Amino acid sequence: MSVLKEVRFPAAAELPMNIWVDDSDSAVDIVDALALSPFATGTQPWARLASLERVRAEAALTPPDGRLVRTAQEEDGSDARLFCGDGWTLRVVRHRNRCATVSVTAVSEELARSVLAKTTEGAVEPPPETDHIEMGFWWFGPHGPRRSDKPITSPSWEQISGNYSARVREAVGRVMTVTPAEVSGRLLLLHGPPGTGKTSLLRTLAREWRQWCQVDCVLDPERLFNDPGYLMEVAIGDSGEDGERWRLLVLEDCDELIRAGAKEATGQGLSRLLNLTDGLLGQGRDVLVAITTNEDLARLHPATVRPGRCLAQVEVGPLSREESVRWLADGGAEEFAGQVGADGATLAELFAARSGRATTPAAAPDTPGLYL
Template identity: 75%
Template sequence: MSVIKEVPFPSPETPELPMNIWIDDADSAVDVIDALALSPFATGVQPWSRLVSLERVRTEAALSPAQGRVVRTAQVQDGPESRLICGDGWTLRVVRHRNRTATVSVTAVSDELARSVLKESIDGAEEPEPDTDHVEMGFWWRSSHGATRSEKPITAQPWAEIEGNYSAEARQSLDRLMGVTPADVNGRLILLHGPPGTGKTTLLRSLAKQWQDWCQVDCVLDPERLFNDPGYLMEVAVGYDTEEDQQRWRLLVLEDCDELISAAAKAQTGQGLSRLLNLTDGLLGQGRDVLVAITTNEDLTRLHPAVVRPGRCLAQIEVGPLAREEAVRWLGASTGVGPSGATLAELYAIRSGRAPAATGDESTGLYL
C-alpha cells in the first residue's frame, strides 16, 4: 500500500515549494516522523533549520520548550525513541538513544526563532563534563549521507602520569612533542612507529589532553576512504567550526596506515599518498592549520622517502619496547620479563596474571 501526500504548486499567494511524500509498508513510524519533520523546511514554510547532537543526556530532560505540543511519538523496542513536537512557527524533531545520546533538530519561520527554540530545548539537558581524566575527541567516518563527525569524551591521562610507560630513548622526544605550542609548529606530520602493543594509541590520547587548550584532535575511522575520496577529504580538512572567537588547530589521527605511507604506497593507494602530502604541507593543510598524526608498525626503512624526508615531520618517534631494566622497574619484579625487555601490552598482561599476547599477528596494534 502506498500513500501520497500532495502539496499544491507555488503561486504568488502561496510561494512555498511543492512536497510529495511516498509511504509504503517498508517504512516505519520513525520514517514518517522524519518525513513530517522535513516537510516544513522542504516546502519553505519554515526555511530556517538548526541541529545539535547531545552526549550524556539527563534521563529527566524534556528536550522540548514548555509550550511545545507532541504530535507524533515512535519507540523502537530496545532502540531509539523519536518525537515530533510543534509550536507556533516551529517544528522540533527529537531522537533519543539508549546510550543517552540524542539528536535535536528544529525548523522555524526565522533563524532567531529556531535558535531560541533549540536553546530552550537543550538548556541543562546534558550532565556536566566528565572529570579531568577525560578529553573531548572527534571521530570522522564516511556514511551514506556523506562525511559524519561525532564528538565523544575519551579517557586520557596527563603525560606526567604515563611517561614511565616508555623507554628513556623515546621519552626525550615525547617530552618535546607534548610541550609543543602553535609557535613551535615547524612541520605538519607526526609519525609514531614501532611494534604493536608499545603504547602508540595511549600516547595519542595523552597528546589530545596535553594540547586541548589550542588543538582539537579528531580520529578518522576510515583513513583508506579518506584519501581515495577528494570530497570526503575536503570536508574533513575544512573541519568542524565552532562559535569560538579563535580558530583552533586541528590534529587528524590516522591509525595503522601502513599501506598509505609504505615504500610501495604509490602503487598500492594511487593518489592517496599525494593527497596526504598535500594535506600536511600543501595548500590544503596550510589554509586550515591542520596537523596529521600517523601510527604504523612498519620500520622507517620500509616507509616512502617522501614521508620521512627532513622538514616534513613535526615529530618522528620510534615507540619501542622497554629494555629489560626498565621493564623490571615498571613491573616491580623480574618474573616474566625476557632478556630483551617487554612491550607495554606484555607488561600489563604479566601484571594481570595472563600470559603475554602472542605477537605473530601484528595487524591488531593491541590498542595501547
C-alpha cells in the same frame, strides 16, 4: 512486492502534505517526513538541528508549550516524537546510547533558536573534568562527512612517562612541550610493534597541547585520502570559533598509506597526504597530521620521512628487561618479574603480567590481520 500507498494527513494534524510510503517504511520514517513538511512547503522556512551526546536519563527534551502529535518507537530502543507549537514544529529522536537528535522548523530564525534552546537546556551532562579532554572524531556517513566531539581519558605526560623506555621518554618529552612557534614539520610519525602505547601517547598529546591545538581522530583514513571532497572538508573545513587554533589529525594504523610501494597500492592517497603536510593543500591552514604504524621505519615510503617533513619520528618500542622489572616493582608486582624475557616487554605485556595473565605473545598469523 512493496505496495505503495498515498497517505493524506487530515487538516487537524496541521501538517498538510502528501507522502508515498511502502512496507519498508516505519512509523519513525513517517515522523521524519512530517517534521520536514513545514520546511519543504515553506510555511516554516527556518530550521535548526542539534546532535546531543551524554543526554541525562531524566532530561525530558520536551518544549514547554508544545503539544505531542506523533510518537514512534523502534525495537532498537530509538524513540521519535513530534511536537507542534505556535509557528514551529519539533522532532526529537532519542537513542539507547544516550544520544539524541533535536530538530526544529519555525516561521522565524529567532523562534527556531528559542525553541531549540528551551528543549535542550540542561539536557546534557558536562564531560568529566578529571583526566578527560574533548577529542573530535570524523567519519563519512550516509549524508557526507560527519564530526562528533567525545570526552576521552587523557592522563598527563607526567603520569604516563614511566610507561616508556628512556629513549622514548626523551624524544616524546620534547614533542609534548612544542608550541606553535616551534612547529618545524607537519607530520608526526609514531612507529613500532603493537601494544607499545602509541595510542596512549596521542591521547596525552591532546591534553598537553589543549591550549593551542584541537585533536581530531579520522576513523576512516583510507576513504579520507581517496575522496577529495571528504579531505577538503576535514582539512580545510569551517574555521568557526576555533579558527585561531591549530588542528592535529590523527590517523591510526595507516601502514598501507605510508609504506614503500604505497603509490601503487593506494593510488593518490600518499600524494594527497604529502600535499596536506607541506603542499598546496596545507598552505594557509595550521594543520598537523599524526600517524601511527606498526611498520619498521626502513619499510616506509622515503617521501614520508624525508628531512623537514616530520615534526618528529619516534620509534615506540618495548621496555628493556631492566626497565620492565622496575616498572613491575613500582606497581607492586615484582613477583611477576620472572615472566619478562631477555629482550624486555611491551607495555601491553607488562599490564597483562601485573594482572596475573600470561604474557607469551601468540604466534603470528600467516595472513595479515587487524592490529590491536
